[in-house]
Amino acid sequence: MGRLIVVSNRVNPPTGRGDESVGGLAMALAAALREYSGLWFGWSGRTAEEADGPPTISCADGVTTAVVDLDEQDFDEYYNGYANKTLWPLFHYRLDLTAYDRSYGAGYERVNRRFAATLRPLIEPDDLIWVHDYHLIPLARELRRLDVTNRIGFFLHIPWPAHQLFVTLPGHRLLVQAMFDYDLVGFQTPDYLQAFEEYVLSEAAGERLAGDRLRAFGRTVRTGAFPIGIDAKEFGELLTGRRATHTRDVMAASTVFKKLIVGVERLDYSKGLEERFLGFERFLADNPDMRREVLMLQIAPVSRESVDAYQEIRARLDALSGRINGEYADIDWNPVRYVNKNYRRDELAGIYRAAQVGLVTPLRDGMNLVAKEYVAAQDPDDPGVLILSRFAGAADQLRDALLINPNSPEEIADALKRALSMDRSERIRRWRALNENVQREDVAAWRDAYVAALMDVAPRETALAS
Known part of the structure; x- marks a missing residue:
């Protein structure tokens, strides 16, 4: 394997000294990158008037990061909008708080395209790419459009909603179709994995194959439950x-x-x-x-x-x-x-x-x-x-x-x-x-199980031919 490239909405590496107040995702990703040499790519957490330049690359406490800023429109539509007013409440079963706005979806697609275009020059042929959470579901699709054939995995840290809830999302089919550009899609629990499978089988005429694989939209993806732990x-x-x-x-x-x-x-x-x-x-x-x-x-x-x-x-x-x-x-x-x-x-x-x-x-x-x-x-x-x-x-x-x-x-x-x-x-x-x-079942067990499963997937060229 080459490097491990981790992609998440926010890049906020902890120091490992206990003096930070970061969430569990940041702790888990930093632990993964200290074990496997690589890169952590994502949003800096800042907004700027001109936010379309190259990433800022730095290294601290054993973790190399590459971050980009968002402009105000991207922040409003992609982050506050589609991610936190649409997907977050829907995936947490709060239809009463879910906002459906076409501009939010447009911002979500735009930022994922920009992330892919900015990340593309940093990817080397043998790198594993591990994408995290609901902010970045379409990222693999955008990377494939830029001829990236590396193994790309996705892990959802939040629940996957029941079929009857998910279909209330305008464009739900396109969002799931984008997940089939990943090689491995991971969930926290078997229940969330089952809810995803039920959607694929009933709404996308999919089929369940041997080896924890699903086939739909003319593609095959491996799935699994990987419960995250702490260090x-x-x-x-x-x-x-x-x-x-x-x-x-x-x-x-x-x-x-x-x-x-x-x-x-x-x-x-x-x-x-x-x-x-x-x-x-x-x-x-x-x-x-x-x-x-x-x-x-x-x-x-x-x-x-x-x-x-x-x-x-x-x-x-x-x-x-x-x-x-x-x-x-x-x-x-x-x-x-x-x-x-x-x-x-x-x-x-x-x-x-x-x-x-x-x-x-x-x-x-x-x-x-x-x-x-x-x-x-x-x-x-x-x-x-x-x-x-x-x-x-x-x-x-x-x-x-x-x-x-x-x-x-x-x-x-x-x-x-x-x-x-x-x-x-x-x-x-x-x-x-x-x-x-x-x-x-600590963070190391979670990390190693997921990375091993991603490495076990056939290379993209072989997967496309099957």
Whole structure:
């Protein structure tokens, strides 16, 4: 194999020192590139009046990056528009928030063409190209039009929606057809893979072939489920650092005689934050004897502030947290601490370690690495309890968590009571099973399984002739 070229919407490589506040995708991709020499290509995160020049190439902490800026129109139509107002809500089962606008689709196609044209001169004959997530579904098609015959893989980090939902997308058939210009299409779970297959078989007159392959649109693509993990070893090492230890101690001191419930995620309607607050409110109402024993910390950094749906959920959460504190607080205690800021990864490790309950309640989630980080951060002799939505991809692997339906405040409240009352022996038993999975199916296992599967695909010339 030659180099590994990773392509994602945003290029934001972490330093590996725990001093950043990047998401799980960035951590996973950086880990992949440190193992396989190569290049990380994508958007810089900046906008500029003139954004059609060559990429800016740099190298730091063992990762070489090539980034381009977007102009304001591309940012509005491709990123805020088609990616975050059309595909994101649709793929997370929120038809009520999905915006269908022809200009958004045009911007999406335009930026993918530009990414392909800018990336093309950087590709060498033996390179593997690994494209990530819903922003870049048409990229392989555009690269093939530029005579790229390298193996190209695609991995979707978010859910693939049910057939009945996906067909509500104008141009849905063309989007799926573009996926057949990849050699390998990967999903987080078998359920998402099955939903994709159902669409191909029913809407595209496709057929399922041996060797995990699908054929449609005159092409054959290999498919698979590749559940992403965390760098469990690296995350465990963060716990021994000065800042993680200090943060854990601060949290322990500020919650003395209290049991800490923690939730950490980007402020997003898919994460079930409103449902989480309502479930905690129900717990307080149903368990007056336990009220002053608990404190819920919700960390929710603000994101996509220019999208109306995100402004609206922030306002609703502000009101809901205020209502709960207004109803149940006392002069020396507030039941909810709601914080809209980013924290460093080593600080989060300390917070997880101090928490008796990790509360992860997405309404729909591709995987959810917060759940795995919470498990990795626990004290083996006195671990906390993970409460996890059954609609997170991680629920397929983390079956020893307390699995709940996040749409039910009663289920959340009951799970909180059970978790807070659970004896140490059961907590240890459950944690050991969870941690075994987190350590075994880590980011390296995900990376190596996907790259091996992509390398196993026949070269493009052979695939086209078959």
